[in-house]
Amino acid sequence: xxxxxxxxxxxxxxxxxxxxxxxxxxxxxxxxxxxxxxxxxxxxxxxxxxxxxxxxxxxxxxxxxxxxxxxxxxxxxxxxxxxxxxxxxxxxxxxxxxxxxxxxxxxxxxxxxxxxxxxxxxxxxxxxxxxxxxxxxxxxxxxxxxxxxxxxxxxxxxxxxxxxxxxxxxxxxxxxxxxxxxxxxxxxxxxxxxxxxxxxxxxxxxxxxxxxxxxxxxxxxxxxxxxxxxxxxxxxxxxxxxxxxxxxxxxxxxxxxxxxxxxxxxxxxxxxxxxxxxxxxxxxxxxxxxxxxxxxxxxxxxxxxxxxxxxxxxxxxxxxxxxxxxxxxxxxxxxxxxxxxxxxxxxxxxxxxxxxxxxxxxxxxxxxxxxxxxxxxxxxxxxxxxxxxxxxxxxxxxxxxxxxxxxxxxxxxxxxxx
Amino acid sequence: xxxxxxxxxxxxxxxxxxxxxxxxxxxxxxxxxxxxxxxxxxxxxxxxxxxxxxxxxxxxxxxxxxxxxxxxxxxxxxxxxxxxxxxxxxxxxxxxxxxxxxxxxxxxxxxxxxxxxxxxxxxxxxxx
Numbered sequence: 002x003x004x005x006x007x008x009x010x011x012x013x014x015x016x017x018x019x020x021x022x023x024x025x026x027x028x029x030x031x032x033x034x035x036x037x038x039x040x041x042x043x044x045x046x047x048x049x050x051x052x053x054x055x056x057x058x059x060x061x062x063x064x065x066x067x068x069x070x071x072x073x074x075x076x077x078x079x080x081x082x083x084x085x086x087x088x089x090x091x092x093x094x095x096x097x098x099x100x101x102x103x104x105x106x107x108x109x110x111x112x113x114x115x116x117x118x119x120x121x122x123x124x125x126x127x128x129x130x131x132x133x134x135x136x137x138x139x140x141x142x143x144x145x146x147x148x149x150x151x152x153x154x155x156x157x158x159x160x161x162x163x164x165x166x167x168x169x170x171x172x173x174x175x176x177x178x179x180x181x182x183x184x185x186x187x188x189x190x191x192x193x194x195x196x197x198x199x200x201x202x203x204x205x206x207x208x209x210x211x212x213x214x215x216x217x218x219x220x221x222x223x224x225x226x227x228x229x230x231x232x233x234x235x236x237x238x239x240x241x242x243x244x245x246x247x248x249x250x251x252x253x254x255x256x257x258x259x260x261x262x263x264x265x266x267x268x269x270x271x272x273x274x275x276x277x278x279x280x281x282x283x284x285x286x287x288x289x290x291x292x293x294x295x296x297x298x299x300x301x302x303x304x305x306x307x308x309x310x311x312x313x314x315x316x317x318x319x320x321x322x323x324x325x326x327x328x329x330x331x332x333x334x335x336x337x338x339x340x341x342x343x344x345x346x347x348x349x350x351x352x353x354x355x356x357x358x359x360x361x362x363x364x365x366x367x368x369x370x371x372x373x374x375x376x377x378x379x380x381x382x383x384x385x386x387x388x389x390x391x392x393x394x395x396x397x398x399x400x401x402x403x404x405x406x407x408x409x410x411x412x413x414x415x416x417x418x419x
Numbered sequence: 420x421x422x423x424x425x426x427x428x429x430x431x432x433x434x435x436x437x438x439x440x441x442x443x444x445x446x447x448x449x450x451x452x453x454x455x456x457x458x459x460x461x462x463x464x465x466x467x468x469x470x471x472x473x474x475x476x477x478x479x480x481x482x483x484x485x486x487x488x489x490x491x492x493x494x495x496x497x498x499x500x501x502x503x504x505x506x507x508x509x510x511x512x513x514x515x516x517x518x519x520x521x522x523x524x525x526x527x528x529x530x531x532x533x534x535x536x537x538x539x540x541x542x543x544x545x546x547x
Contacts (some may be wrong), residue, residue, distance in 0.1 A: 152490060208468070349494075
């Protein structure tokens, strides 16, 4: 077995992992990236559509371009990338963390480091996760798998498509499948509103005349060897209208029903997870409950833009470097999620620093107000023209906002939206 | 006759109502800001879209095994006339690109005099 030692190791070589590694390297710490795919870049390499990079690069790029431009920053640094290398096991010792990895090139490797940054991203929810009844024929894919097959491997998974779920990946795939010559017959969404961005509804569905069935549930997938159709049942006032059910013939079903952070390794190391995000609970330094293990990007919570992933991951890398130098937050307050907010990441703020928080709301509203309370006193209100669950809300809290929490026995920062 | 449109310039998503005037100009209502008028004019008079797709790689058939990179991602350098997107796609699908190819390499120059190029969006040096 090969034994390797680094100051820090980053699990996952997507945008998050690369951004965090660059900060650790810049602070003078040795750093390794472990990536199970052939190349760095993560999910971006299959996201060939436009819309990435407006914040990070001030231009509109496709996913592969964004990934390459970040990867180019690794050149000339001391960062060591292990591609085709999968972390099998993580041991969180009190001082040293140990990763056991299988590598195509080197066999079994043991990597020891004082800091681990979790940047593994997400996995797609699949048919089993949402329990769609019916037959078990071939032709049922998650949207991201179909995206990889079409955009990288050059396989088109079917001809007549129905997409279940109106997440952005599904919408993007509706356009992509139409542009490769398939017929997309419908997008079916259980909720009364689409979960993807309006821009994608317009440019990926309306442009192609693809119907969007809101408040409709997929009640059956039909087909013996191959998918032959899906049965769709309308929901009215919370009740399924079985007599109004109808079947759409198709040979392929794509599922775009959400993402789940990939935290098997985190659990193995004793990292506490937040049930609202399925990602780790982190403090103001983006550190988990296990000292020396940090988290960033989609493994922490699902982001809408890779530009935000990079911003957050850069912070995680910089905090990890500070932690290696022995710096700690002097005093923290717990972030309490109040009305109409689903979660906030991180879950703690540093009273003496500028804190950046990302949160998601539970409601769709125009002219909303985001309210920040410190120990039940309002310290900040921010007007929001428009909020919806699919759009992340960013908030900055500076020491001035938090000064009343200093010295309080159990300081609490409460966020709510009205 | 009025036409309905959702403005996608920002997340507010204003529902626009657009009427065509006798002089073929547009009257827009339902917008909360001037960008809605601009969007309605572009979208109804000369809609355009950025096109992203993939092109075949030379040797692509040999690469046709599970997990291998068999397609090169490409995109238009600017939005292209929406109604003519199919002919731009046909031109992209007719390409056979040899490796090595670098991000930003121009694969189609000034398509049909539109000023729009098609470029590679990924660097592929050799078959993986």
